[in-house]
Amino acid sequence: MADHRDGLPQGKKGNLLDRSADEQAVFQDPGLPPHRPRTTDVDSGAAKRAERQVALLFAISIIGSILFFVGYFGVRVDGDIYSVTDSAPTAALRLQNLLLGGGIALGMLGIGVGVVHWARTLMPDHELVEERHDVVTEDQRAEAEQIVGTILDESGIKRRPLIRNTLIGAAVLAPLPFVGLLKDLGPLNLTPLRHTLWDQGVRLVRDPSGTPIKASDVTLGSTFHVLPENLMDLGHEEGYLDQKAKAVVLLMRLDPDIVTVTPGREDWNVDGIFAYSKVCTHVGCPIALYEQHTHHLLCPCHQSTFDLANECEVVFGPASRPLPQLPIQVDDEGYLVARSDFTEPVGPTYSQRVIAVNEMEEENGN
């Protein structure tokens, strides 16, 4: 009988070198090797021993489950975890975790290893053969085809194209309302991406304490993690994190001799104190690793490196754009304040960014 399962015309076997016709060309299957008895098959003492081992393993499982309750009720974790003066509660927690988990581990392993040991040594290990059958036989396929034909015929869907076409149209449209409902998962307004809480006169304050910063506090080599002062009044429900995620700034004093400043930005720093957005222009991780001697900023997520001496040009890594600079000045009381908001959108790139940058430039120009 023709073997039609290969889907190729008879005699064609793809790239296979067909040598089945030649008896001398291939080895004949010798059939299953003879069964080799195990020690437990021939030695009743060994079988008895295996039986005892299995029982012992099950007993270990029982002990394990009891151990869990020893840990559960026997170990008391009294007091604070990670207390600076008393490390006993943390140690007790560790012990409890060990006993609870160890108990369950023994409980499970005892059963598992026991059952498998039982199967390997005491259950028959004769290999058996089962015949495979085609996934479908030709008869079944023909029968099924016929049934499908009957169904289609009786439904009349082929004969009545009007019904068929309108049904297709209806079926395509019916799920659309549910796609439409997804629209309100979020507001579709991109203008917030252009603005942060920074504005003219907003004080720079320390993260996390919220205290303002005097220019004299920023000594050479030091760095401040900075938030806008008006963020501190914002409640969590009013978008505190959303605003913080855009407004975080890193502040440091640089040696004026090494810094290049492009024209138009001369008054953005205060005697060598520069403020840059902390949000990476790559995919938005906070850039916070400041090396004071190499004046580099490094992103710990993807190792983008920015050169502070060169207005945060990218010197290594996957970021393509310099970090946006926040223009700053000093107010009457000597505290650092923003001169304005950022002049470009902070954070990772999005398609509409170039439009946003152009429009913001125009606004600032006016």
Place this chain on the structure above:
Amino acid sequence: MKALSQKRRHPLALLALLVCALLLTGGLYAVATTTNQAKAAENYTASDVDEGSKLFISNCSTCHGMNGEGSDSGPSLVGVGAASVDFQVSTGRMPMQMQGPQAQVKPAQFNEEQTRQLAAYVASLGAGPEVPDEESLDVSQGDAANGAKVFLANCAMCHNAAGAGGALTRGKYAPSLMGVDEKQIYEAMQTGPQNMPVFNDANITPDEKRDVITYLKTMENNTDPGGFGLGSLGPVSEGLFIWTIGLLIIIGFAVWLTSRSA
């Protein structure tokens, strides 16, 4: 003797040895911390400065200049303060063995007295941060919760959330903070050694510095509650564990399970 040498090969011997070693280092550590705490804010005498000057000229002047004015191979030390000297010398970073991306920690070359004298000399060159007093290092007065906040905002980006250290650019790195002396942590924040930024008292107040130290000591003094900590390196070491030890155990069981019993 024979009995001992036999017992030496006992599997538990290694464990016993480990326990002894741990107790010993723990004891030494306790002694070391108390001696450090005994040393309060410094009042340097003229002879301290004198002795320090001699040590400086013979050990440091090659790079930092005869009067600490600096040279091409070492920065000026005018105004770096006693804290900076105490940190660099007591951690063995200075004197440097060779030029490299950054100075390495190694056994200190000078004893406490000599370090003090060196600090006295450099402090006399120009005003700078002083060696912290005992009170600023007393972790029993610190607030670990505030310390955690300050640490996560200012330090974790380089030193890792668990203080395990991390990489900087071009071969430089932020070292692990576990097992570092309170005073050295304080001085590092104050003086910004190597490429570390300076966290002056206007940025992180002395109380906040103590809180940070408290938080670090809290992490150090408590064991990892979940078991072996895998170096506190996060998901990578966990992934490595499951791909090596975890997978090997599972493969071992699978091979045993599918093999024929003898």
Place this chain on the structure above:
Amino acid sequence: MSASTTTQGNTAEYQADTNVGKIANFVDTRVGLSPIIKEFGRKIFPDHWSFMFGEVALYCFIILLLSGTFLAFWFDPTMVTTEYTGSYVPMQGVEMSAAYASSLNISFDIRGGLFLRQLHHWAALLFSVAIMVHMARIFFTGAFRRPRELNWVVGCLLFVMALVAGFSGYSLPDDVLSGNGLRIVDGLARSVPLVGAYISMLIFGGEFPGHGIIGRLYIVHVFIVPMIILALVVVHLFMVVVHKHTQFPGPGRTENNVVGFPVGPVYAAKAGGFFFIVFGVLAAIAATVQINAIWNYGPYDPSPVQAGSQPDWYMLWTDGALRIMPGNWPFTWEWDLFGLVTLPMAILLPIVALTVFIIGMFTWPWIERWVTKDNRVHNILDRPRNAPARTGLGVAAMVYYGVLMIAATGDLIATHFHLAVNDVIYLLRFLFFFGPIIAFIITRRVCLALQRKDREIVLHGRETGRVQQLPHGEFIEVHEPLDEYRRYKLVAFEDNQVLPAQQDAKGKVTGSEKLRGRLSRLFFEDRVAPVTPAELDAAHHEHAHDVHELESAGSSSSGH
């Protein structure tokens, strides 16, 4: 006559003697248990350790469902701000989301909660490891070939769903580490041309991080993804039953049978026992090795970040792809098109690199079938060495994946091996392009060498290590011929050869056919044919000569 009277009047109906028998009989006559037992009771499964990884994945999934259910009892998936009052000192009095606070409570204030968290997380890691190893086994043995192509696709879907399940779960505790992971998701979403920023707004319910993401990830993590995985697992296993398991070549094994052990009792005991073993191993790991110490990271806040920020291992390759892409070398990879659209190619190209891998994975069965024109049913597996080109390609793919994965750990490699992180990345950029090619060439050569070794063993027998001297002074090592069963294992493989480009019906050789011909050459040009009985005979004659000399001189040349 009604049915009931038939039953009542039918005195011949089976009556069970025992209680168990009675219950079984009751169920059987209501729902028909017998056919199921007939089908599965003595179903045969072949035995090989590498066949167990699918089971490991399944068991991990069950353990994940179990431990996850317990965690859900205490976890609060909301971003409402609360002040922490639990027993972990460094966070006392800190403002945090309810999600993070409840994660801390599970760790420190629910007895056994820490164990459950660790068990769940370790099971998730092993789940994805097992899926990957299982896929590698399927690939390298050619088990994806007809009739199992669709099951390969289902498996690939399971792999992808495991990634989604893992990532959504990793983000739930709302700590700094996972929050920065979500921030990267925001950056990736924004990079999509034209609609990216809107997609990000839809995901986060406004600007990142918003107030909704944890709740949304929660429903994805505990309902949508597990349901999809469950459905796919059912389909996956159904197909395994339909196809029956594959088996390695060997004596008695043919394309039309399956040789192994019956489900009842041996395989049920082994597979059932293995569930408890996997559970026990995971419990032992969770009891002794700490995982994801969220208390160190602090509650999510957009300002802090920590050194060593990495995702769980199964997402490392995506992070690595982002890391090795240079942002402005040799020119800037951020393109402003006509002042209208900004394209961040430094993000889009890594996404392409990942997509190529995923698409290649899904379509491989059809690609291979196109190259080899082999559309036959395969129930006998290939030993990896007997398919050198496929094995080479598989290793090349593993190197590709591995380079990306290692790239995500560049900073840790740098600190632990005292290298510069920049140099590590430069090296990996090189390996990304050349590593897979080198791996392919080396692997294929190794496979061919192993095939030649098999040939040697069949022709000349196994080396015994015994050296003897022939009468004329030559030393030979005595080789022991193989028995016919072992020999069959080494010779029973298919002898593929190059199938050059063919003319189509119009007598023309199309471009794609030429490409196929070239690929076929790449696949099969260097090949080692299985030993034929004629070759073996010839080899035996040669040996017989040596042995004859040895025997005839037996007494004269004694003891060497």
